[in-house]
Amino acid sequence: MIEITGLSFVYNPGREDEILALNDINLAVKEGEFIVVLGRNGSGKSTLARHFNGLLLPTEGEVNVDGLSTKDPQDLWKIRQLVGMVFQNPDNQIVATVVEEDVAFGPENLGAPPVEIRKRVDEALAAVHMSEYARYEPHLLSGGQKQRVAIAGILAMKSKYLVLDEPTSQLDPRGRREVMETLRNLNVKEGATVVHITHFVEEAIYAERVIVMDKGRVALDGAPRAVLGDVERVKSLGITPPPMTILAHRLAKRGLKVPRDILDVEEMVRTLCSLS
Numbered sequence: 001m002i003e004i005t006g007l008s009f010v011y012n013p014g015r016e017d018e019i020l021a022l023n024d025i026n027l028a029v030k031e032g033e034f035i036v037v038l039g040r041n042g043s044g045k046s047t048l049a050r051h052f053n054g055l056l057l058p059t060e061g062e063v064n065v066d067g068l069s070t071k072d073p074q075d076l077w078k079i080r081q082l083v084g085m086v087f088q089n090p091d092n093q094i095v096a097t098v099v100e101e102d103v104a105f106g107p108e109n110l111g112a113p114p115v116e117i118r119k120r121v122d123e124a125l126a127a128v129h130m131s132e133y134a135r136y137e138p139h140l141l142s143g144g145q146k147q148r149v150a151i152a153g154i155l156a157m158k159s160k161y162l163v164l165d166e167p168t169s170q171l172d173p174r175g176r177r178e179v180m181e182t183l184r185n186l187n188v189k190e191g192a193t194v195v196h197i198t199h200f201v202e203e204a205i206y207a208e209r210v211i212v213m214d215k216g217r218v219a220l221d222g223a224p225r226a227v228l229g230d231v232e233r234v235k236s237l238g239i240t241p242p243p244m245t246i247l248a249h250r251l252a253k254r255g256l257k258v259p260r261d262i263l264d265v266e267e268m269v270r271t272l273c274s275l276s
């Protein structure tokens with residue numbers, strides 16, 4: 001479990017441009033959860049993400065990963081292995097000139113024996129459905145494929161927690177779908193814990209839990225239906241609700257017997273068909 005207690009973070013403390021980016025965050029991420037984090041630009045999502053594995057250290061409060069504090073320098077390497085990060089730009093994350101070498105990079109740095117590395121690389125590439133690209137040069141891959149290689153790199157380190165900071169924002173719809181399917185698959189089949197930061201609200205519909213950040217705080221935290229169904233509140237936090245949720249609200253306002261927390265087209269169709 002990742003436990004965040006009373007976490008505040010200040011950039012440029014004591015300077016004129018000092019800014020409180022996180023303001024007293026309390027949050028627990030349990031093993032096996034799939035959490036989507038939403039929030040307008042500047043709400044603190046990336047700053048929070050960088051606290052999960054100690055890339056940033058709290059100004060106040062604590063971040064504990066399986067009982068290890070990110071403030072303890074001795075535990076940091078272990079925490080970095082437990083919590084894998086994937087960032088926005090697929091091109092900045094791949095260091096090797098061959099896909100499988102890139103995936104091997106993490107376990108090599110951890111000092112795993114060669115036979116073990118081989119096994120981990122093969123398993124990781126299979127888990128993200130990239131086995132056939134093992135010998136490819138990364139620059140030949142699409143954005144979605146590159147992000148899947150980045151995810152494989154984390155898996156090869158046997159990271160338990162995957163924290164992804166807008167990994168789909170630079171991808172086309174197909175690449176986004178690939179990455180989302182990969183994450184869902186890893187969560188369901190491999191039991192990976194996923195914290196997925198995104199500005200695409202439709203990626204939150206099928207999460208287990210949705211968190212909305214606002215001004216460095218957790219503004220909303222709950223099941224997608226409860227969070228996204230609160231259309232006015234979600235809008236006030238700078239997020240456009242899913243199109244079907246907006247439609248459901250409009251229909252309900254006009255007096256139709258439609259629940260206001262409909263999330264997708266399937267559900268809308270079923271509801272409308274049952275009305276007549």
Ligand SMILES: Nc1ncnc2c1ncn2[C@@H]1O[C@H](COP(=O)(O)OP(=O)(O)O)[C@@H](O)[C@H]1O
Nearest residue numbers: 011019021039040041042043044045046047048
């Ligand atoms: N390296 C930095 N130095 C100074 N301020 C920063 C830095 N990174 C982010 N900020 C500020 O911290 C706040 C939170 O930013 P960020 O965590 O990047 O939000 P988000 O990822 O939700 O867009 C914003 O006001 C942003 O301008």
Ligand SMILES: [Mg+2]
Nearest residue numbers: 045046047165
């Ligand atoms: Mg960000």
